[in-house]
Amino acid sequence: MRNRTLVPLVSLTAVALVTSACGGPPTAAPEAGGNDRESSAEATAAVETYDRINGLSGQERTDELVACAEEEGELNVYTSNTDMDDLVDAFQDLYDIDVSVYRAGSESVLQRILQEDKAGYYGADVFETNALELGVAEQEGLLYPYKSELRDSVQEEGREAEGWTATRFNAFVVGWNTDLVPPGQEPTSFEELAEPQWKGRVSMELGDVDWFAALHDYYVDEQGWTEDEYIDMMTRLASNSQVAKGHTTQGELLSAGQFDVAVSSYSHTIDKAAAGGAPVAWRPANGEPVQPIVVRPNGIGLVKTATNPCAATLFVDFELTGGQEVFAEKFRIGSIEGTENPLTELDRFPVPEEKLLEDPDTWNKAYEDVVANGQALE
C-alpha cells in the first residue's frame, strides 16, 4: 500500500518539475529581460512616438501631445503610489482619457511588470514607484527616456537616471508625540536618542533598510566615523527601541502614545496626522529638527512597450505640473525646483540606491542584526 501511494506522488512531482522546467527557471533573477521586447510591434510603435514627442517643444508639443493622447483615449498606470486616486481624478478632469490603475507594493509592482515583460504581455504604459524599483526596471531595459522642459526643472537629484524622472520625495524624519515630549525636550540628534534617558521610548521600523544605509553613509563617509562607531550607535538606538512594522501602524501608535519618538517616520505621515489634530510633530516650535533628513525620490518612467505612448507622456507632464499640487495637498514633497518645499534649508541626505541595488543582502542583514542585537541588550 505504501508503494502504491508513493509511485503516483513521485511521478506527479516529476511531471511538475518537467512542466516548469520547460518554461525556464521561474524564480531565478531576471537576466536579460524579454528578448522579444525590442523587436515587438508595441515597442517599435511606442519608440517612434516617444522620439517624435521628445523632439518637439513649447506649445507645439503640448497641442500635438494632447490631441494624440485623447485619440488613444486610454492609459494604463502601474504604480505603488497610494495617492494615485486623487492624481487620476485631477488628470481625468483635464483630459478625455480613461485611466486604469494597477497598484501594489513597490516590490509587487516590479515583479508584475518584469513577469509580464518576460511573457511578452505588455500591460503598462507608465511605471510609477520608488527609485530602487525604477532603477531595476531601467537596468532591465523596460523604460524609455522622457525629455521635456519640465524634466529640466526637476531638482537635480531627481533627474540623474535617464529612464525615469522624480515626481516627489519621501523624507524620513524623527517624529514625536507632543503630549509625551514637552516643548524644549525634543530630541536633537540620533546620538542623543541612543542615550539611556530614551530607553523604551523610541520606535524603529522593521524594514527601513534604506534609511539605515543612508545614515551609514552620512556618518561614515561624511562625518568620518568608523564602521564600529556607527554600528554601536545604532545598536544602542535599537536597545532603546520598540520595533514596529509598517509606517502607518507606527504613526498610529505614536499618536496613541505607545512610544514617544519614531526615528524613521515619513514626513507626510506625521504632517497628515498633525493636520487632523493628532499630537505629533517632527519640527520643534523653536530650534531645528533632527538632521540629516534622509530623502528618497519616487518617480515615473515611460514604458518602452506602451500601447498608449502619448497618454503616457502626457501623464508624466501632468505629474510634474498639476500633479505637484495634488502631492502638496497630500503632504508630499514635490520634485520641481522652487515648489514650496518644507525641506529647503534643512540638511538632507539621499538613500544610496546603487549600493542597495548591488548588494541588498548585506544591508538587509546588517540592519536586521543591529535591530535584533540591540533589542537583546538589557
Added chain:
Amino acid sequence: MTANLADPAVTPEELRRPDDDTPEPRAARWRWPLTPKMFIVAGVAAAIGYLALVPLGYLIWGTFFDAQGLDLGSFQRAYGDGRMGELWGNSLAFAGGAALLSITVGTTLAYLNVRTAVPFKALFFAASIVPLIVPGILYTVSWIFLASPQIGLLNAFLEPIFGAAPFNIFTIWGMIWVEGLHSSPIVFLLMVAAFRSMDPSLEESALMSGASRMQTLRKVTLPLVRPALLSSILVILITSLESFEVPALLGLQNGIYVFTSRIYFVLRSYPQDLGAAGALAVSLLAVAVIGVAVTRLLAGKGSKTYQTVTGKGFRPRPLDLGKWKPVVGVGILFYFFVTVVGPLLVLLYAALLPFYQAPSWEAFASFTFDNFAQVFEMNSAARALKNSLILGLSSAAIVMSLMAVAAWISVRSTIPGRGIVEQLSFVPLVIPGIVLGLSISFVYLRFPLPIYGTILILLIAYCTKYMPYGMRYASTSMTQISAELEESAMVSGASWWTTFRRVLLPLLSPGITAGFIYILVVSFRELSSSILLYSPGNEVLSILIWEQFENGSFNVLAAIGVLMVLALMFMVTVAYKLGAKVGLRED
C-alpha cells in the same frame, strides 16, 4: 476506543481499513472505466493535482534549481542564520500555544453551541466567527489598545485593583492569546460540523451506565471527534507557524523573533530571494505531509470508529444544562465580551475618531463619521465589494463541491493512490502567498486562453489557496458517515452519482456549510496573492485595505473593519440558517 496507535504491536498494516481486504465488489466496478463516477472522480483528482502542482512545482524549481542546475545555496541562505535555533524555538512555542488555546476555546464553544440548549444560537454562532472576519492586523492593533502596558485600556481600568499594567500584550503570552483567539473560529467551525453529526445516544448510554458527565466527555464525546481535533491541530499549527502579523506587531516590540521574520527579510530584498523563502517553506511542507499522514492513519484505524451517522436514525438533541445554565450563560457572555465585544468596541471607537486617543469627554466630543464617509467615497469601493462577494461565494462553492468528492475518494474509496489526493489538497497551505501568486501569473501569462487579467485568475488562486481548508472540513465530516448508508442505497439500485447526491451530500452538509462559511469569510481578506494577480476593474476589498495600511489612516481602516464585520455577520447568519435546513435536523 479501539487499538492504540502508540502501541508498537499495531502495525500500519493492521490499521488498514477493513475494506482493503475485500476489494471484490468495488474493484469490480472499477473495471468499467466509462461510468459517470469514473469521470467525476478522475476529474476532481485531476483538478486537485493541477491546482496543487502548479505552485508546488514552481516552489520546488525555484528552491532547488537555478539557471545552472541543482543548487542548494538557498538552504544556506535560509537556515544559515546563527539565531535559527532561537527563531524556531519561539515559533514552536507560539504555534503550540496558539493551537492549544484555539482548540480549547473553539471546541468548548462548538460543544455549547451544538449540543446544549444555549439561547440565541444563531447570534452565538455569528459572534464566534467574528475574530476570523476582522483582518489580523486590525485585531492585533485592537489588542495593543486594550492590553499594552503603556496605553492599554484594560490596564488603565484594572490598575486600581491589580497595580500598574497587569497585562502586557508584547510577550509570547500576548502573541499566543491574540493568535489563538484569532484562529479559534477555524476550530469552532470544524468542531461544529463534527458535533452536529454525532449520535447523542452514545453519550446517553454512557450516562445511563453510570459515567459522570466529565467521564462521558472524556471517554466518549472527545474520542469520537478525534479526526476533527487532529485536523484542527494540524491546520492551526501550520497557519500559526506561517503567520507574521501577530509576531511582527507584538513580538518584535520586545525582540521576540520567529522564523517567519526570516521569510520577511529574504523576500524584501531585490531580487526577491524566492529560493530561500522556498527553502523555509519546505520545512513546513514536511510538517504538513507528516501531519496529514498521521491523521489519515488515525482516522483510518477501524473505519467504523468515528462513524456516528449510521443507518440507525437519530436526531441530535441538545443537552439540557440544568443547574449549570446560569454559570455557562455568564461564562459565554464573559468570553464574548473579552474576545469579541472588547476588540470590536475599540475598533468602532477608533473608526469614529479622527486619530486615536485615550477615551475622554474630549475624545467623545470629536466623534465623526468622516472615516466611514471616506470608505464610501473611494473610487473603487463598490466594485471591490462586488468582486470580493463574487469571488468569495464562487470559490467557496467550487472548493466545497470539489472537496466533497475528494473526501469520498480519500476516506471511502479503494482507489489506489487515494492518499495522494488528500496530501496534494493540503499542499497549498504551506506555499507562501507571494509564491502562489507568482506561480499562477507565470502559468497564465503563457496560457492560450485569456485568463490573465480577468477575475478568473483570482478565482483560480482562491480555489488553490482554500482547497486545504475545504478538504479538512469535508473529509472530517466524511469519516463520520457510515459506509452502510451508501451501501444500502447502492443495493437498492441507486447509481454512485445518485447515492452521492441524495445520501452523502445531505449528510455531509454540516462540514460543507462550515467549510463554505470559512472560505467565504477569509477570502475577503486574502491579499498576498490577490495583489499580484488583480487587474484594474477586478479590485478586491483586501486591496483597498492594503492601500490604507500602506499610506492611509488607521482610523479609516478601523471603519472598513467595522463594515466588514457587519456585512459578513449577516452573510454568516444566512448561511448558517440555510445550512441548518439541509441534512441532519435537530429536534
